[in-house]
Structures are given as structure tokens and as C-alpha cells.
Amino acid sequence: MSGDGLGLLSYAQTRVLVDDFAPSYRFYRETLGLPLKHRDEAGGEPVDGPYACFVAGDTDLALFQRAFMEAAVGAEHRPRDGVDAVVVVLRVADVDAAAKVLESRGVELTAAPADQQTWGMRVAHLRAPEGTLIELCQYDS
Incomplete structure (x- = not known):
């Protein structure tokens, strides 16, 4: 994968930003049946977030609490439109x-x-x- 000078190695993941983590987690994990890539520090499932990574074929599909992403990039919280x-x-x-x-x-x-x-x-x-x-x-x- 070239990236035209960026040193791009691969497509890493799709990260879906959510406000209410638990229902989204249950949907991707239980309803869609996606397997977890990582468990939390205690070996359990990260049901309450703020992050979960699922295996979706050859790539990752992650959920991330939107407030944490906004804080990381210094953005103000905005409602979905x-x-x-x-x-x-x-x-x-x-x-x-x-x-x-x-x-x-x-x-x-x-x-x-x-x-x-x-x-x-x-x-x-x-x-x-x-x-x-x-x-x-x-x-x-």
C-alpha cells in the first residue's frame, strides 16, 4: 500500500463513534455476532466502553465513545444531524x-x-x- 510518501502500511480499522455505548456494543456483539478482538484488562467484555474492537473478516470494526474521540482531537461535542x-x-x-x-x-x-x-x-x-x-x-x- 503506497500512500504516496506517507509510509502507509494498511487500512487499520473503521471506528464507529457512539454516544450510548452499551446498546451499540450489544448490537455489534450479540445481534451481528461479531467476535471481539480484545478483552478488557480483567479479561471480560468491554460492555460499557469506552472502546471495543471486533473482528470483521480481514479488518477491524471498532466502537468508541464519541466524547473520548472529541476530547482527543479537541473538538466540541455536537449532536448528530x-x-x-x-x-x-x-x-x-x-x-x-x-x-x-x-x-x-x-x-x-x-x-x-x-x-x-x-x-x-x-x-x-x-x-x-x-x-x-x-x-x-x-x-x-
Whole structure:
């Protein structure tokens, strides 16, 4: 990975910033079933945050308490404006099957499984507790 002089080694992770950590943690851990990459210092699960890192295929998907990120960069706390700024895309083997599993876990899909012919894939959409848009996608490599 070049980075054009930056010394860029790899894409490290996607970090989703959340205000209410516990419901978001339960969603990614229990509802989506993502395995933890690290446990807390006591060997337990970091249910109350402020940080959790999950394994999502070959990369990491992390949750981070938004107030901590704001403090780290010296930013003032701002409320979310309701506009999607990021989509977390998870590739699955079968979108329809994954959608059924999530619905059985109480998830209400934002958009049911559908073919997106111009994208060359089948997708379904849902939202995490704080509104982050999640896309399940299925395509042949």
C-alpha cells in the first residue's frame, strides 16, 4: 500500500463513534455476532466502553465513545444531524439468510434484500442503535 510518501502500511480499522455505548456494543456483539478482538484488562467484555474492537473478516470494526474521540482531537461535542456520514458494509455469504437471522433477533430491516444490478450485488440494509447504516452485501469475487 503506497500512500504516496506517507509510509502507509494498511487500512487499520473503521471506528464507529457512539454516544450510548452499551446498546451499540450489544448490537455489534450479540445481534451481528461479531467476535471481539480484545478483552478488557480483567479479561471480560468491554460492555460499557469506552472502546471495543471486533473482528470483521480481514479488518477491524471498532466502537468508541464519541466524547473520548472529541476530547482527543479537541473538538466540541455536537449532536448528530441525522445525515448518514458512513455506511458499515458487511459482506455475507447469503443476504437473504443473514436478513432472516437478524430479523429473528429482533432487527427491523431498513430495506429488505434486493438485487442492485448496477452494483453487481444483492444487498439489505438495517440501522444500529444510534442510526449508523449497515449494509449486508453478497457478491461473487
